[in-house]
Amino acid sequence: WSLCPRAQGDCKPAPPERNSAGKPSHLCGQGDLRPRGSRRGARVVVGLATRIMSVLPPTAAEVVQLMGMVPHPEGGFFVETWRSGATPMTTMGRTATDVPEPESKYLGATDRGARSDGDGRRNFITSMLWCPTRTAPKLTLGVNLSDIIHNYHGGLPFEYIVVGLDGTVRREILGPDLANGHKLTVGVAGGEWKCGRVVTEASGPWDYSLLSESVAPGFDVVDFAFVTKELIEERDAALMAEVGPYLHDNASTFDEFYEDDEQRQQRVKERLGGN
Secondary structure: OEEOOOOOOEEOEOOHHHOOOOOOEEOOOOOEOOOOOHHHHHHHHHHHHHHHHHOOOOOHHHHHHHHOOEEOOOOOEEEEEEEOOEOOOOOOOOOOOOOOOOHHHOEEOOOOOOOOOOOOOEEOOEEEEEEOEOOOOEEEEEEEOOEEEEEEEEEOOEEEEEEOOOOOEEEEEEOOOHHHOOEOEEEEOOOOEEEEEEOOOOOOOOOEEEEEEEEEOOOOHHHEEEOOHHHHHHHHHHHHHHHHHHOOOOOOOOHHHHOOOHHHHHHHHHHOOOO
């Protein structure tokens, strides 16, 4: 099914033999599948995005359950969806070195040596789905050595605050309102600080944002660090006004977030607002 470019609602593409011009057409007979003109094209894209999002569950509790998500150390919920050469969620955020042959397909050398075994190799790419909520809307301030691409998949918009390598601060919103500056993809370079929040004042039936992150070279916990108050003051105290509210209250080890225990259940309850 596709959105009719002449705003006639949903209609099926007609079989090729029903189109004398040889172009894909609509059963409503109102033209071909291609939007005519940028304005009409924008309406089609926005309309289609709205229809796709309308089938998303309205509550974070449903998304978390359906996707098998767990609390994330930086806030919200996550599930790893890809790790080159390994089964997602099995390495607890660490590089998988026991990969199939040829190893060169899944692992690449880097100049990083923070691992306790001194191994600087990383899986080529990792990805995860991430779901911050109205109740727990913040992404705490952190930094990763790898480049990260963030994508919007639905729900409420999410605002990223990024401190560039030169110290400049930029704000970018992942969301569906392209006409008002929202983006579907936001990149953050390795070494840049980032934090952010769910745009809770936005309208919509959802109580969450649904985003994804793709990390290259692949994520390893030793390549990540929470940014502290001391680091901010050492770099530029003026940054405190922008990113101070996103400091982590109680930075924990990543391992404990993979353990299915009472602490995880408490985090789930707090981040879902008791639902």
